[in-house]
Amino acid sequence: MDLPASRLRPARATLLSLAGAAGVSASTVSRALRGDGRISPTTRKRIEALAAETGYAPNAMARTLLGGRSGLIGLVLGPMHNPFYPDLLEELVAQAAERGQRLVILHAGEGSMEDRTAQALLQYQLDGCIVTSAVLPSRIAAICRENAVPLVMVNRVAREHGTAVYCDNVEGGARLADWLIDAGHQRHAVVGGHVDTSTSLDRERGFVARLAERGHALAVRFDGGSTRQGGWAAGTQVATMSPGKRPDAIFAVSDGMAMGVIDALRANSVPVGEAGGVSVVGFDGVAAALKPPYELTTIVQPLQSVVGRGLDLLLARVEDPAAPDEVVMLRGTLHLGRSAWRYGCARGNRAYGCAAGRSARHP
Amino acid sequence: MDLPASRLRPARATLLSLAGAAGVSASTVSRALRGDGRISPTTRKRIEALAAETGYAPNAMARTLLGGRSGLIGLVLGPMHNPFYPDLLEELVAQAAERGQRLVILHAGEGSMEDRTAQALLQYQLDGCIVTSAVLPSRIAAICRENAVPLVMVNRVAREHGTAVYCDNVEGGARLADWLIDAGHQRHAVVGGHVDTSTSLDRERGFVARLAERGHALAVRFDGGSTRQGGWAAGTQVATMSPGKRPDAIFAVSDGMAMGVIDALRANSVPVGEAGGVSVVGFDGVAAALKPPYELTTIVQPLQSVVGRGLDLLLARVEDPAAPDEVVMLRGTLHLGRSAWRYGCARGNRAYGCAAGRSARHP
DNA sequence: TTGAAAGCGTTACCAG
DNA sequence: CTGGTAACGCTTTCAA
Numbered sequence: 001m002d003l004p005a006s007r008l009r010p011a012r013a014t015l016l017s018l019a020g021a022a023g024v025s026a027s028t029v030s031r032a033l034r035g036d037g038r039i040s041p042t043t044r045k046r047i048e049a050l051a052a053e054t055g056y057a058p059n060a061m062a063r064t065l066l067g068g069r070s071g072l073i074g075l076v077l078g079p080m081h082n083p084f085y086p087d088l089l090e091e092l093v094a095q096a097a098e099r100g101q102r103l104v105i106l107h108a109g110e111g112s113m114e115d116r117t118a119q120a121l122l123q124y125q126l127d128g129c130i131v132t133s134a135v136l137p138s139r140i141a142a143i144c145r146e147n148a149v150p151l152v153m154v155n156r157v158a159r160e161h162g163t164a165v166y167c168d169n170v171e172g173g174a175r176l177a178d179w180l181i182d183a184g185h186q187r188h189a190v191v192g193g194h195v196d197t198s199t200s201l202d203r204e205r206g207f208v209a210r211l212a213e214r215g216h217a218l219a220v221r222f223d224g225g226s227t228r229q230g231g232w233a234a235g236t237q238v239a240t241m242s243p244g245k246r247p248d249a250i251f252a253v254s255d256g257m258a259m260g261v262i263d264a265l266r267a268n269s270v271p272v273g274e275a276g277g278v279s280v281v282g283f284d285g286v287a288a289a290l291k292p293p294y295e296l297t298t299i300v301q302p303l304q305s306v307v308g309r310g311l312d313l314l315l316a317r318v319e320d321p322a323a324p325d326e327v328v329m330l331r332g333t334l335h336l337g338r339s340a341w342r343y344g345c346a347r348g349n350r351a352y353g354c355a356a357g358r359s360a361r362h363p
Numbered sequence: 364m365d366l367p368a369s370r371l372r373p374a375r376a377t378l379l380s381l382a383g384a385a386g387v388s389a390s391t392v393s394r395a396l397r398g399d400g401r402i403s404p405t406t407r408k409r410i411e412a413l414a415a416e417t418g419y420a421p422n423a424m425a426r427t428l429l430g431g432r433s434g435l436i437g438l439v440l441g442p443m444h445n446p447f448y449p450d451l452l453e454e455l456v457a458q459a460a461e462r463g464q465r466l467v468i469l470h471a472g473e474g475s476m477e478d479r480t481a482q483a484l485l486q487y488q489l490d491g492c493i494v495t496s497a498v499l500p501s502r503i504a505a506i507c508r509e510n511a512v513p514l515v516m517v518n519r520v521a522r523e524h525g526t527a528v529y530c531d532n533v534e535g536g537a538r539l540a541d542w543l544i545d546a547g548h549q550r551h552a553v554v555g556g557h558v559d560t561s562t563s564l565d566r567e568r569g570f571v572a573r574l575a576e577r578g579h580a581l582a583v584r585f586d587g588g589s590t591r592q593g594g595w596a597a598g599t600q601v602a603t604m605s606p607g608k609r610p611d612a613i614f615a616v617s618d619g620m621a622m623g624v625i626d627a628l629r630a631n632s633v634p635v636g637e638a639g640g641v642s643v644v645g646f647d648g649v650a651a652a653l654k655p656p657y658e659l660t661t662i663v664q665p666l667q668s669v670v671g672r673g674l675d676l677l678l679a680r681v682e683d684p685a686a687p688d689e690v691v692m693l694r695g696t697l698h699l700g701r702s703a704w705r706y707g708c709a710r711g712n713r714a715y716g717c718a719a720g721r722s723a724r725h726p
Numbered sequence: 727t728t729g730a731a732a733g734c735g736t737t738a739c740c741a742g
Numbered sequence: 743c744t745g746g747t748a749a750c751g752c753t754t755t756c757a758a
Contacts, residue, residue: 080449
C-alpha cells in the first residue's frame, strides 16, 4: 500500500523505470528511443509516449561511461575585450549545438589557467578542445597531446604543428594595401596589435610587404596593443599631425582598434573616408564595425566557415585520432564601407556609387 | 609475454589500473587519493606517486553516476554586443573555477534555444543553471522548475518568483540624478535601453523619479536599444540641437550606450564633461568605460560580488533544493570620471581636483 | 587499515 | 522482434 519512500524529489525517469512502466525490458526501451529498426511500431509508440510523458532524458554520463563520446568540447577563449571574440563565441555556440555538441568553458581572458581547470579536460571526458586564444596555454596543449585529445586552434596560426583554421591574414593585409594604393592613397600608417599574436603580425606583414612591392613605404607605425583604446591613441596622434605630413590611410589590424581610430579622428574633426580626410581600414568584419556609424572597409572573416571548419576538423579527429595535423586557411572578403574613400570621388567608394578605379591587384 | 593488445591508444589510467600497479584494491586507491584518514601514510605516498606518474584523472562521469553532483553548471548568456556580458563572462568563469565548477554554455545571444539544447541540461546532470540573459528563455525555466534544478538569475530582476542577484538599478539611477542635479545640471536626457529588459527600465525609472522629486523634469528621452549604435544616434541628435535647448546632462542606462553617446558628441565637437558642454553618465562600470578615452562617471556594479553571490546562491540550492527563493540586491558605487563635470569647476569633478559641491542626496 | 561486492544508467552482445 | 547479462569507473557499505 505504501508508496516508495523516495518521493520527495520525484526521482528522474530512467530506462529501467520506463521499462517497468511499459512492461518491457530496458534494452527494448533503449532501442525504441534511439530508433533501432527492429522494434515493433506498437511498442515503440507506447514507449515514446511514456518517455514524453515522464520527461525522460537519457543520462549522458552513463552513456559516456560505456566508452562512447561525451559530446562535450572544451573551449579556451581569448581576451573578450576584442569584439571579435564575442562574435566568435555566439557562432561557436550555435554551430556546436547544431552538431549536438556542448561547450565547456575551460578559460576566458588573459590570466593563466588553474591546474584543476586543465584537469577538467580529462575528468569530464571532453571529446576535444577548441582554442581561440591568441596565446596557446601550454598546459592545455600538453594535456591534449599526452592524452590523445584532439585540439583545434581557431583564428590562430599553427606555426610548428597542430590542427588549425584561420583566415589568410597576410593576403588580407595585402589586399587592403592594394585597394588603398589603387584608390590613390600616398601616406600609409599601420596600427599594430598585441606583439605576440601571430594574426596581428601577419596582417601587418602582408600589408607592409605589398606596399613595398608597389613602391610605397610605410609612413608611420603605431602600437595599438589590440585594444580599442590603443586605436584611439593612434588616431589622436594622427589628428595632431600637420595635414601635410598626416597619413591619408590607416590600417588598423583589427576592427576594434579601427573603431577606436575613427572615434579619435572624428573627435578631432578629421574627416574619415572623405576627400581631404583619412581613410581607415580594419580587419575581422565584426558586426558592430560593419554598421553605422563606422561602416568600416575591412577584410571580413568568413566567421561561419571558420567556425564550421573548426568544428568539423575537431570532430573528424574525435572519430579518427590518427588523422594527421591539418591547417585550413580561408580567405576573407574585402568589404567596402564608407570608412575609406577613393581619390577622385566626392565621398565613399564603388559600393556607394563611385565607379572610378579598380580594386584588382596591381600587376 | 605478449602485452595486452589495446596499447595503440594508451588507455587512460583508472582506479583499477592503479590498484593493480600498486598491489592494492580499488577502494584503497579511491580512499588514498581523496585523503581519507584511515590509509597508512606509506601506501598513500605510493599511490599518490603512481597517480602522478600515470597522469591519473578521476572520471567525473562515473562519480556523477554514483549519485553525486556533476560539478557542471549550465550558462545562458545574454547578447554579447553589450560589453557588460564579456566582462561578466570572464568573472564567472574564473569564480566558477575557484569553486571547482565548470560552465556548460547552453546559449549565447538573442536567438531562441533549440530543444535538444534545453535537454542537455538534464542529460548532463547539470547541478544548476545561471541565466544572465535579459529575457529568461521560458523553456529553460520550465525544465529547471519541473526537474528541481536550481536556477539563479544574474543581473536580472526576478519580479514574480525565482532566485536572483542584481544591482540596485533604481537606486543607481536615482544616485546619478542626485549627482547631476547637485552638480548644477538643468536639462536632463535619458537614453533608454531595450524595452523588455527590466534592468534598463528600472534604471530609467529611478533616474526620472528622483528628478521629479527634486523638481526637475526630463527634458528629452531617446531610445538607445541597448546598443552602442543606439547611443551614437542619441548623441548625434543631441549635438544637432541648438546649444540653448540642448540637454546639459545625459544618462545612458548602460555603459555601452554611454560610450556611443560620447563618441557622437565628440565627433560633432560638443565638449564632454567640460564647462559649456554636456555631461554623460552611464551604468555598469564595464572595464572599457572606466579607462580613457571615456573615463565615464557611472554606477559600477560590484561584479565580483554579483558573480560570487550568484554562484553561492546556486550552490546552496544544489546542496539544499528546498531552500526558498532568495533575491539579493547589491548596491553599485558611484564612480566619478571625467565624462561629467560640476558647474563652477573649470573641468571635471572632485575626483579630478574640484572640491565644490556635494554628492549626498538632497533632503 | 584494507578488501569485496553492490550499484549508479546506459549500451552491446548473445540468446531466444 | 525482444530479453538477459556484462561492462564502463567510481564510491560506499559491510566484513575482515
